[in-house]
Amino acid sequence: MANINTKASEEQMAYAGVLNVGMWLGLAVLVITFFIYISGVLPSFVPIDDLPKFWTMRVHDYNVALNAPTGWHWAALVGKGDYLNFIGIAMLSGLTILCYMVILPILFRKKDTAYVVLAIVEILVLSLAASGFLKVGGH
């Protein structure tokens, strides 16, 4: 299944296409939401003026002090200026999973079994990381 010419393979081109569109879209959303955030159009979960009091804290202490959401609970707070930015961040962070899903049917069609398995495993690994099920202790 190795690519034996100088042109990129079909799956590589498909991956690149989705990555290109998704990256610019995610970046645009991130920048727009950031200016909405700092403009104060929407109230922030943590008032901007108070933020310097908290960003020196360890993340665990920050979460406890502010009762800040962990996992996907931020999604319920996208009406707040600061958590609105998480849409763009999640888009950029989730883009690779989407790219793998796009190339999976191509790999299936090519009967490239080893890479089908590897792609599925990668999707599972990234989905596990994104799920929010993994908890960090030790504080």
Added chain:
Amino acid sequence: MVRLLKITFVLLAVFAMLTAAGTVFASNEPTPAAPAAEAADGHGDTRAAATAPVSVVPESTAPWWIWPLSLFITTFILGILAVLGGVGGGVLFVPIVGGFFPFNIDFVRGAGLLVALAGALAAGPGLLKRNLASLRLAIPVAVIASAAAIGGAMIGLALKPNVVNTLLGATILFIVVIMATAKKSDFPNVPKPDNLAQSLGIMGIYREESLGKDVEWTVHKTPIGMALFVVIGIMAGMFGLGAGWANVPVLNLLMGAPLKISVATSKFLLSITDTSAAWVYLNQGAVLPMIVVPSLVGIMLGSIIGVKILARSKPKAIKWMVIGLLLFAGLRSLLKGLGIWK
């Protein structure tokens, strides 16, 4: 050069104006209710908010907007230096911002991962389309590195800041040694692919414009290379560093991929490795948009300017400047972790 300086100045001015405009708007808004009160409205555990240890934290005297603006300017310069020095932005970002800004190292690492991720996502499409980044080489390696990065992120977030800073400092100093001493091989000799590389079909052909011919490549020592990617993934997740500094020597010097393929695949690989670690930081709440967005925009704009300057620069001099900068930042991190330079 004058034109470049003008572009740089305009970009800086635009961002500064937008940030300042945001400040003016923000100051006209009524102060939103305190987060603790929000908690009482049903955002989860109110008991935690009631016992919040807010009062023990010293308040910064500088207005908030000083920090994102400083961050933007700093990362803009880092973006230029990263391109000229041939390193990823993340490896400069974490030790420098962690060492000289007031943010906790947890948030700096979260931002560092996203900075490295955004850079890799931006570079990925072009490298893939030009067949310089190889999906066949990246996919097997990425499974190992991304799984390890999750472990690294979880370990990193569980460690105490002084331990993280000490280890980070030691790692940065190690990177300095690698950068100063490691050799690179444009076309390493790979007598024959190993069994794993052969069964996975890790090979390809790319057009080497400098030679005007097509270059066939494959890899060997794949199992050892993959074992090393466990370590690389853990370090990337633990410290929030892009791992190009380690990816390239393993792909190029150990596994025998041509230098261009190694550099391009390494950059693309970061988009997968850093994704897994970034999710862990995001889900733990270690991502603050006020740190992430100015850094990300700053480093990307800096990289664009850096690419334009690259053609006229003296790479060796800049490489040594970057090494000097990393040496200073690494020492700062190490001494901060050891409590010698607070």
